Amino acid sequence: MSDLEALTVRYQRFSAERDWEQFHDPRSLILALMGEVGELAELYQWRDKEAELQADPASQLHQRSAEELADVLLYLIRLADVLGIDPVSAANRKLDVAEERFPVDQYLGQAPDKT
């Protein structure tokens, strides 16, 4: 079992022990995920590029980032678990597609345009 699978199983057990599985339908988990993404966004909302890149691992910003990132990951793997999706396999399939879609010579130094 990989470390991410172990985390998924740990969270499953945590939820089952508290009878919280009843709350973990997809819509509720997506709303919860948004709450955590919002907290991550708040950490960086007023910081310029320089400040954020100099972030010291011992700094409060680094610690808080790790905590919010962890919360996002937890709701994400719980959602994947509830939906019966293997998130790492799905992500590898997306990278397979991205490698085809964005050939190195054509996209070198060019961010894909979303406008």
Add this chain to the structure above:
Amino acid sequence: MSDLEALTVRYQRFSAERDWEQFHDPRSLILALMGEVGELAELYQWRDKEAELQADPASQLHQRSAEELADVLLYLIRLADVLGIDPVSAANRKLDVAEERFPVDQYLGQAPDKT
């Protein structure tokens, strides 16, 4: 190397080959993460609880959920990588805290109140 670490390294290489590392500062990645969370939310915005729980693995909803979930995971591990954070360790630390904070006997069947 775990499967999540392998995915992180694969995405690192993908970014380096295209000289896209210059775009991957924390704020940009958080905005990109929001874009993908928004696509996930759109899949479920008008569905009631029943519909979403009956989701068939072969259904279009299941396929699309896997793709959007994958996109969220990819930007999340890229952000963790850029910030020098191990997301699985951070998530395990959060579950350590949650187990203490929400004792089974006190929170049985009770969602923590956010009001």
Add this chain to the structure above:
Amino acid sequence: MSDLEALTVRYQRFSAERDWEQFHDPRSLILALMGEVGELAELYQWRDKEAELQADPASQLHQRSAEELADVLLYLIRLADVLGIDPVSAANRKLDVAEERFPVDQYLGQAPDKT
């Protein structure tokens, strides 16, 4: 001047007096907006449909919803102001389009599918 324009001007003055205009570039405001949408999502993440519809105007949920809704609106009109966009005109143009795109007889009781 409409009440929304008055609010926009009030927020402009609030920002100028504190020399906060320097922080109010589009990306920063979108991150701030995400933070507030996240707080709104947290209020409803574990509530089922019944509970939320019975929400009493005097309840804490109603009060908190009003506060978070207000925060979203404030960052939204600040963003519109910084970008030189009239949000109400833009919204009326979107409804013009939506009325054409979703004819009553074809979409009666049918949510547009996002899958």
Add this chain to the structure above:
Amino acid sequence: MSDLEALTVRYQRFSAERDWEQFHDPRSLILALMGEVGELAELYQWRDKEAELQADPASQLHQRSAEELADVLLYLIRLADVLGIDPVSAANRKLDVAEERFPVDQYLGQAPDKT
């Protein structure tokens, strides 16, 4: 009636004519709001501060920003309407609080810290 109230009433009628009121519970509208905030975030995810400030009103970025901003506003006022909240009054109350909480002399040029 203010222009924002007129927009709210127009959206009410649009929803009633299509029998879409049944979809417009708070959680569904927050998920829809997230979808639109995500589209707004995508427009700016890979742009640096310079590019975005030079945005020409005739540019595609400006047009797209107006459209996404409009979508966010529409779901926001629909949510306010469903919850029985006057968003402009609520926002003015928030600015009353913010003016007290962030005195000019203490916060001049200082973004409030969210770390």
